[in-house]
Amino acid sequence: MKKLINDPNNVVEEMMKGMAAAHHDVLKHVPDTAVLTRVERTAGKVGIVSGGGSGHEPSHAGFVGKGMLDAAVCGPVFTSPGPDQVLEGIKAADSGAGVLLVIKNYSGDVMNFEMAMELAEMETITVDKVIVNDDVAVEDSTYTTGRRGIAGTVFVHKIAGAKAETGAPLAEVKASAEKAIRNVRSMGMALSACTIPAAGKPGFEMAENEMEIGMGIHGEPGIERTLLKTADEVAEELISKILQDGVHKSGDEVAVMINGLGSTPLMELYILNGKVSDILEEKGITVYKTFVGEYMTAIEMAGCSVSLLKLDDELKELLDAPAHTTAFRM
Amino acid sequence: MKKLINDPNNVVEEMMKGMAAAHHDVLKHVPDTAVLTRVERTAGKVGIVSGGGSGHEPSHAGFVGKGMLDAAVCGPVFTSPGPDQVLEGIKAADSGAGVLLVIKNYSGDVMNFEMAMELAEMETITVDKVIVNDDVAVEDSTYTTGRRGIAGTVFVHKIAGAKAETGAPLAEVKASAEKAIRNVRSMGMALSACTIPAAGKPGFEMAENEMEIGMGIHGEPGIERTLLKTADEVAEELISKILQDGVHKSGDEVAVMINGLGSTPLMELYILNGKVSDILEEKGITVYKTFVGEYMTAIEMAGCSVSLLKLDDELKELLDAPAHTTAFRM
Amino acid sequence: MIRVGLTTKHIQLWLQKTNEKIQENKTYLTELDQAIGDGDHGINMARGFEEAIKKTAESDYESPSDLLKDWAMTLISKVGGASGPLFGTAILKMSMSVKGKAEINYAELTTAFEEALAGILQRGHAAENQKTLVDVWSPIVRFLQENTAFDSAAFTNQAKEAMEQTKDMQAEKGRAAYLKERSIGHIDPGSASSFYLLQSLSEVIEKEGVTV
Amino acid sequence: MIRVGLTTKHIQLWLQKTNEKIQENKTYLTELDQAIGDGDHGINMARGFEEAIKKTAESDYESPSDLLKDWAMTLISKVGGASGPLFGTAILKMSMSVKGKAEINYAELTTAFEEALAGILQRGHAAENQKTLVDVWSPIVRFLQENTAFDSAAFTNQAKEAMEQTKDMQAEKGRAAYLKERSIGHIDPGSASSFYLLQSLSEVIEKEGVTV
């Protein structure tokens, strides 16, 4: 394991420290917690809290700031934080108008965040939640765990954050976030594994000529292991799987996110985007805005995901609203 | 070689296409050239042109936009573009007030950009240049090639771009850029090599327990190959080498850039920054602003560089001035 | 022999023994999770149990319930992921179930396990046969219900067998569910750590001559 | 034999032969550059020469100078890096030097090489012994100056020896300079490709029975 770290068991604490030191104009560390919160609070606004395991940087603390999150809860690498820490995040984000939790659909995240909601209610803070499950690589099912939340979550942060900034009440903020969730679908792939610092070795092995289609952001396996394909083929495959889901159709307007998983050069993400934009044009889908970069990573995994968010007038306005965070600026 | 590409010999063209498609509100591709240029031109402003080999994304096209570059010339991977393409960049950036070339100090870049200047002068465009040589890993010498230009170049783009935006004449824009160059020093290190797509294999080998201190952004070797150190030790080593150069002293105010070389997770860069900010505080150097992320990469190399820019009132104002580019926003 | 039941001291020994096994098998548990999950289960459990040991070393506990409560709260706070809420809830429900008791007899232990399982099911919404730790806790509750006194060897065997049976299951809850058919052939990590917990209880009862 | 000198056709053959050698040795040249540079030299030269072949295939050239000019301009535009301006300038200076001539005799060839070297020095500001392609071009110019007729074998030998001598030098210009002592022990990539260029000229003269 080759990492620029000090102690594998201390990476999250040190990251929070270095992040607060770098961006003290935007965010601060709530002492003795796993929470990074906004410096400038908008009073009377619904608070937006996200978080989960670390290792997805800039998710989630990179989206703390005006127009997006009020607090991010940074769990251990790939491990949901416990409810006490989520509660700290809720407290940091609450300014009286209630708090919305943006949860990615993983058993651990859902359980810990729900327990935190119960604790917050005991402290008479109004809390509601939305669960993001944008990953079409996984079958949609209520019987099983269902779909994972991956990079599309960033769009949900943006929409919920912008809506909250308008002063809308919790129910409306939740409704907008849920519309974003209904409208966003993602699909990823990986060229290499990643190493949890405390584990010290990669989560799996991939041969020099293999890739995995449908890979999750924790190195959870995908739909299939195939031979390495070209960027154009990968674009075709990811987009076609997303479109199969039926949410995005000819005539629609969408926002596109080409997300790098950690060690895929921006050059490659742009190459992929060239093809993605061609395919969407062919399908009669209009691209309103495109975001290319690292938004939801899997430590140093090589690979990418593509997300499509179907837009209507409300979502466009919310997407375009100002956001002043360290990893997302509008 | 595991890359998300189509044809190794076509990566730069496809990248430019995907980039223009993604960010058509900010930049556009000048047809049949290696140039990406601003969509919104400020008339009568000194044009700022940068560029060089590709593989350093978001450098340089990621800094095209209001407040920074007017045009970026995208050479083949790690290879300076020829003078004809630089000339295209100059033409795209020129709006009558002259053009400043920001060149990184490599033999190839200097020769090609200088030849382009000669060509531009034949077309009666006024062109001047600055040469960035911030890398303290290399000995400062007029007899040899001298110091390389690395991530500190991004600060030079910002300062020159902001100055040009004020409507200052070419000589003044050049003077501000040169002040930035005098005030900026950088030093990098790497944990792994990188692979030029057309070469198909890594430029060198590094053992599982080794790192290279002083590595350049093309995989040029550094000062020494050592055993893997902790992030804190790396921070100490990089900063001490920079401070030895004597530009940054107790009482100074600086901007800090913690730059990732391609596959180093943001988490690790923040861990490094935690220590960097401690060291600077200890030394009595005040951190005015910190930038953490990928600014000047070496394809998918793992590693980082630290840059310090000494600030005065003028540089602070220029650093804080608005910039609307895809990779740098103020 | 007098049926003294499980005292605070025995619960302390149970926690210690479980912690030892978790720490020893940290890498193994992580490897199980690398095969069908995200490779953090051993790390999570090791972190949480180490903290539970630290936390419970600070106080003298008056009753099993008090000790179980601190143990549970520490797991909930420090394990994280899916296993934190599940193991934490299980132990917390046990704490609530034995509240006010200085010693826990067989019937009380059975009830405590029933409530622990109920807590797990309520929290995780998993059913049996979905390749989760439910597939160890459900059989062990049935085993306790079907007997009237604690038989250490049989208890351990039952837990072990249940754990091993998860190997052939296809996951439908938790992260392993993403793997579908590919999840078959690997022991469920949470079931493995559940086994260590149960085995440890059994060993404490055996070694200390507790008559439950 | 009549001293016909180098005609347009010979220059064409020179370009073709050089291109063949560059393409064949593309990986070798890249590996030389991986050792002490950034690993693109073979790629750069191969790209530029391939383009030069394409470009010059489009026209019938009236004179060596016209052909050399298109060759040079294509290298300048398509090779890039340090070698593009240097090789491009060298060939461009040759073009200018032989302007108006239908055939190039020994004296003219020597002058053309002198001007090529002058162009390289002016562009790159390198001196001899700094481990750059100057260390091939300088000795070869001296060799031409010291002789009065073209001796293919001796010319090639001289170029080869000069190239090989760069191995023991410490680089002071170009990317290899960053390596300081560590640059010793590797042939300079630009010197290797310069050798192919010179060797090709020699082979064309030999094979075509050109009498310069």
Ligand SMILES: Nc1ncnc2c1ncn2[C@@H]1O[C@H](COP(=O)(O)OP(=O)(O)O)[C@@H](O)[C@H]1O
């Ligand atoms: N919904 C659930 N119900 C019961 N047990 C579950 C559920 N989801 C996960 N588990 C258990 O949790 C274990 C994984 O724990 P761990 O790796 O620590 O958390 P995570 O999956 O969040 O990384 C699985 O092996 C399984 O036994």
Ligand SMILES: Nc1ncnc2c1ncn2[C@@H]1O[C@H](COP(=O)(O)OP(=O)(O)O)[C@@H](O)[C@H]1O
């Ligand atoms: N200043 C210089 N003067 C003469 N030759 C130089 C100079 N700088 C570099 N070279 C030559 O260029 C070669 C490297 O070319 P190449 O790898 O194509 O370009 P780059 O160094 O820009 O990647 C070196 O081997 C050396 O012979």
Ligand SMILES: [Mg+2]
């Ligand atoms: Mg986990």
Ligand SMILES: [Mg+2]
């Ligand atoms: Mg190069």
Ligand SMILES: [Mg+2]
């Ligand atoms: Mg896990």
Ligand SMILES: [Mg+2]
């Ligand atoms: Mg080179």
